[in-house]
Amino acid sequence: MLEKDRISYFYDGDVGNVYFGPNHPMKPHRLCMTHHLVLSYGLHKKMEIYRPHKAYPIELAQFHSADYVEFLHRITPDTQHLYASELTRYNLGEDCPVFDNLFEFCQIYAGGTLDAARRLNHKTCDIAINWAGGLHHAKKCEASGFCYINDLVLGILELLKYHARVLYIDIDVHHGDGVEEAFYFTDRVMTVSFHKYGDLFFPGTGDIKDIGEREGKYYAINIPLKDGIDDASFTRLFKTIIAKVVETYLPGAIVLQCGADSLARDRLGCFNLSIEGHAECVKFVKKFNIPLLVTGGGGYTKENVARCWAVETGVLLDTELPNEIPNNEYIEYFAPDYTLKVPNLNMDNLNSKTYLSSIKVQVMESLRSIQHAPGVQMQEVPPDFYIPDFDEDELDPDERVDQHTQDKQIHRDDEYYEGDNDNDHDDGTR
Numbered sequence: 246m247l248e249k250d251r252i253s254y255f256y257d258g259d260v261g262n263v264y265f266g267p268n269h270p271m272k273p274h275r276l277c278m279t280h281h282l283v284l285s286y287g288l289h290k291k292m293e294i295y296r297p298h299k300a301y302p303i304e305l306a307q308f309h310s311a312d313y314v315e316f317l318h319r320i321t322p323d324t325q326h327l328y329a330s331e332l333t334r335y336n337l338g339e340d341c342p343v344f345d346n347l348f349e350f351c352q353i354y355a356g357g358t359l360d361a362a363r364r365l366n367h368k369t370c371d372i373a374i375n376w377a378g379g380l381h382h383a384k385k386c387e388a389s390g391f392c393y394i395n396d397l398v399l400g401i402l403e404l405l406k407y408h409a410r411v412l413y414i415d416i417d418v419h420h421g422d423g424v425e426e427a428f429y430f431t432d433r434v435m436t437v438s439f440h441k442y443g444d445l446f447f448p449g450t451g452d453i454k455d456i457g458e459r460e461g462k463y464y465a466i467n468i469p470l471k472d473g474i475d476d477a478s479f480t481r482l483f484k485t486i487i488a489k490v491v492e493t494y495l496p497g498a499i500v501l502q503c504g505a506d507s508l509a510r511d512r513l514g515c516f517n518l519s520i521e522g523h524a525e526c527v528k529f530v531k532k533f534n535i536p537l538l539v540t541g542g543g544g545y546t547k548e549n550v551a552r553c554w555a556v557e558t559g560v561l562l563d564t565e566l567p568n569e570i571p572n573n574e575y576i577e578y579f580a581p582d583y584t585l586k587v588p589n590l591n592m593d594n595l596n597s598k599t600y601l602s603s604i605k606v607q608v609m610e611s612l613r614s615i616q617h618a619p620g621v622q623m624q625e626v627p628p629d630f631y632i633p634d635f636d637e638d639e640l641d642p643d644e645r646v647d648q649h650t651q652d653k654q655i656h657r658d659d660e661y662y663e664g665d666n667d668n669d670h671d672d673g674t675r
C-alpha cells in the first residue's frame with residue numbers, strides 16, 4: 246500500500262473556468278468534473294493535493310521562444326484584431342483561439358507539470374498527477390491542436406536535470422508530435438506514441454518509419470494504428486512494446502500522457518478502447534516503480550474523460566472504484582446510469598492481426614539497434630529554476646534567471662531542440 250504522501254496531485258479550479266468557444270470541442274470544464282469525481286470517491290484522502298504555481302513566462306521560455314510567450318501573455322480577445330500577422334505566425338485562430346484568461350490557463354497547466362516534475366526530482370513523491378497537463382501538440386514557436394504551451398516538454402526538461410534518461414509514453418489518439426519534435430535529436434528522451442495514423446487524421450505525423458535522427462536515432466518510436474482498435478489488441482501491443490522499451494532504455498523517470506480521446510465514443514477519436522483498457526496501460530506503467538509523471542491530454546466526450554481520469558487516479562492509488570458514481574456536483578452528467586463503466590461499442594477493428602504483428606516486429610527490430618542505455622556526463626550544473634516572490638512588473642525578467650538554488654544536478658546542455666525551423670525535420674517532408 247502506498248503512503249499518502251507518495252502521490253502528488255495538482256489541481257486548480259481556475260483551469261476549468263476558461264471557455265474555448267461555443268463550437269470548440271475542447272471543454273476545460275472536464276477538469277472540474279474529473280476533480281469532483283475524484284473527491285466524491287474520497288481519493289483525495291489517499292494523496293497530497295496541491296494547487297500548482299502559475300508558471301512564469303521565463304519558465305515557459307525554457308522551451309518556447311520568448312517572443313511567442315510574450316505574445317500569448319499580451320493578446321486578448323479584444324485586441325486580437327490588431328495582430329493579424331502575429332496570429333497567423335503563431336497559428337492562433339480557429340483550432341487555438343484567443344480567449345479570456347488564455348495565458349493564465351497556460352500558466353496553471355504548465356505550472357502543474359513543472360511542479361510535478363520538481364517533486365519527483367526531489368523524491369518528495371513517487372507519482373505526480375496533473376490532469377490539466379498533457380498538451381502534446383504545442384511547438385516551440387506556435388500553437389497547434391488546441392495546445393499553446395507544451396507542458397510535457399517543460400516537465401521532461403525539468404526531469405532531465407536529475408535523470409540521465411526520461412521515457413515519454415503517449416496514449417492519446419493523436420500523435421504526440423510536439424514532444425517527439427522537441428527531443429527528436431537526443432537519446433536522453435525516448436518518445437513512444439500510440440496513435441491513429443492515416444486518412445489525414447490530425448496532425449498527420451507519426452509514421453512507423455520516423456525513429457529519430459542523429460543522436461536521437463532509434464529513440465523515437467511511433468505506433469501508427471487504424472480505426473476501431475479494441476482493448477485486447479491495444480493492451481497486448483502496449484505491454485509488449487513498453488516492457489521491451491523499459492528493459493532496453495532503463496529510464497530514470499517516465500512521463501505518461503493519458504489523452505482520453507482514445508476511448509470509444511470520443512467526439513474526435515476513432516478508437517474503441519474502454520476505460521478499463523485505457524486504465525490497464527496506466528496500471529502496467531505504474532508496476533515498473535519508476536518515478537512517474539501522469540498527465541491528461543485530449544478527450545472530447547467530457548463525461549467519459551472524467552470517468553477515465555478518476556478511474557486512473559484510483560489505479561495510481563491502488564484503489565478500485567465502485568461502479569456506482571457517488572453523488573457530486575456534476576452527477577447529472579453521468580445520467581442515465583450514473584455508473585463508471587460505459588457499455589462497449591460495436592465497431593469494426595480495422596487493425597488486422599497481421600498488421601499489428603508487423604508493427605510489433607518493426608518496433609522490436611528498432612529497439613535491438615540500441616546497444617545499451619545511453620549514459621550522460623555527470624557534472625555540476627544549473628539547479629532548479631528558483632523564482633522568489635516578487636511583483637511581476639517590478640523586476641527585469643533577465644535578473645530573475647540569476648536566482649538559483651545550489652543543488653547538485655545532471656548537466657543539461659542544449660542538445661534537445663536546436664530552435665531553427667529549417668532543418669529536415671521541420672519542413673514537412675518526413
Ligand SMILES: [Zn+2]
Binds near residue numbers: 419
Ligand atoms: Zn488527442
